[in-house]
Amino acid sequence: MKSDHIPSATIQRLAVYVQVLGWMQRDQVKVVSSEALAKACDVNPSQIRKDLAYFGEFGVRGVGYYVEDLITSIKRSLGVDRVWRTALVGVGNLGRALLNHKEFKARGFHIVGAYDCDPFKIGEVISGLEVMCTKTLSDWVKELDIEIGIITTPPERAQRAANHLIESGVKGILNFAPARITAPENVFVEYVDFFHQLYSLAFSITLAGQ
Amino acid sequence: MKSDHIPSATIQRLAVYVQVLGWMQRDQVKVVSSEALAKACDVNPSQIRKDLAYFGEFGVRGVGYYVEDLITSIKRSLGVDRVWRTALVGVGNLGRALLNHKEFKARGFHIVGAYDCDPFKIGEVISGLEVMCTKTLSDWVKELDIEIGIITTPPERAQRAANHLIESGVKGILNFAPARITAPENVFVEYVDFFHQLYSLAFSITLAGQ
DNA sequence: CGTTGTGAAGAGCTTCACAGCG
DNA sequence: CGCTGTGAAGCTCTTCACAACG
Incomplete structure (x- = not known):
């Protein structure tokens, strides 16, 4: 996918995902599916997959997303992987x-x-x-x-x-x-x-x- | 119009309109057109007319909106005309x-x-x-x-x-x-x-x- | 087998264009 | 005449459904 124009709503949601994923990481959760993350963020699972697809393919089919890697990937995508x-x-x-x-x-x-x-x-x-x-x-x-x-x-x-x-x-x-x-x-x-x-x-x- | 479901984006914008209208009122502006207000709020004029139409008909054709009345009407519509x-x-x-x-x-x-x-x-x-x-x-x-x-x-x-x-x-x-x-x-x-x-x-x- | 990634369908919001009216 | 109010068109974002694949 890797589109050029990204909805600002997507950016807002990515910020939420990072926050929720951070809490999951603190709770020792290693892998999360779009469905589980969606429930925690109160959004639709395909919404999450689409939001992430704007920036790349971060998941593993049949498994889900590795929490730590996903946080890193989203932060890099947003440009907040630096000071x-x-x-x-x-x-x-x-x-x-x-x-x-x-x-x-x-x-x-x-x-x-x-x-x-x-x-x-x-x-x-x-x-x-x-x-x-x-x-x-x-x-x-x-x-x-x-x-x-x-x-x-x-x-x-x-x-x-x-x-x-x-x-x-x-x-x-x-x-x-x-x-x-x-x-x-x-x-x-x-x-x-x-x-x-x-x-x-x-x-x-x-x-x-x- | 007087619809039952109102987009949350509309509510957010109405809050902006009230703010900007307040500044206009302080500057002694009595009447404002949707075009003028739109410029000040950085939105489309019809957007403003549609947003207002959800709650009633507050304008005067050929003239525009009376600033003071419009502030009152929007505040009442939002439910912020009270403590x-x-x-x-x-x-x-x-x-x-x-x-x-x-x-x-x-x-x-x-x-x-x-x-x-x-x-x-x-x-x-x-x-x-x-x-x-x-x-x-x-x-x-x-x-x-x-x-x-x-x-x-x-x-x-x-x-x-x-x-x-x-x-x-x-x-x-x-x-x-x-x-x-x-x-x-x-x-x-x-x-x-x-x-x-x-x-x-x-x-x-x-x-x-x- | 289970979950992702994605084209297509659907929903909702925004803009246009003009009728309606002061 | 000028500006509002609004049906319809256009567009963007969201959701669905399923093919792709580890």
Whole structure:
């Protein structure tokens, strides 16, 4: 198969597969069938086989998939079989929480720079990282070889933070601020807005109550 | 139109429309066409008209949509035109950040209970809320009329937290822990795992670099 | 024999094109 | 005249069913 265009839904699911496979590996499971993995991920078995087929043939017919190998293969396919260096802009409550979040390093996303424009925050050390002035961002991005920016500013400062990051030459932005931001085509932007999910919940509950 | 089944993609987009319309309202914009709103939300104009048509006829032909009315209509359609009372389980870094997050109240999601099983955390007051023992959760959920639970525990304790919430009778769960949880059909579960979005970014950047 | 990999069928979402209406 | 609301077309993603094969 090895198609060129891959649905973004597939990418999202592959991330889930990796997570679930990780738990299986910790439970000493060596081999898994698409059916078993499907049940654990709450999707259709052929969906899994098709998702994997976009990237290659990772299974053994009549047997299934070797858990460890499959994790490696999916991670390589997603491009997360290496370290990604990131910078965080906006050291508020959420920014602090993310800087202290152990999972980032564990998953290969190293936060190597923390930036804020508030003079009272500059110089503070959080989780071993000194908060720097946002204006000096572009020097550091090149110096530290940063490819991904994380925005945790208030919404009204999100676009300015994005501009700083884009100027500095980052290739992707993860935006936690509840604001749309514009970026050139070659800079990828992903949004994290958990209020969308809260809205979904509110809607589902309301609908079910009718 | 007024269909019964509504695509979840539509719900996600409606949340975006509300956000963008809010910004327009702040900028004194009174009327907006589907084309203008579409540009701001980066979607197709007919997509917007179709999404809205699931819930009613909110526009005026030849004119467009009245911004204020449309916000009200969408919020009512989503069921977010009222206060939702929520409880948070797991007072770690992320839990603390969310408890201090002003936006929750602003958007109608009130966190009225904070729970943890760590005796050192119980009794601590965060953002005016005393952390209570998770074991007492179900008493409070009924007492405080809580409908939504927010899980911010470590992954290995997510299912236990979920069980407590489900027993207590919450109708929906927002899970920030990087773990799949199982719940009965009548309890809705939404996941927030920003590593999925980081994976998407990593993949897009890797692909573009080829 | 059992499970994968995959073409074909099916379902669902998105876009088009235009009738309907203020 | 201009923009909404919507049936129909188009397209993409998902599921099925089975051939391929270790």
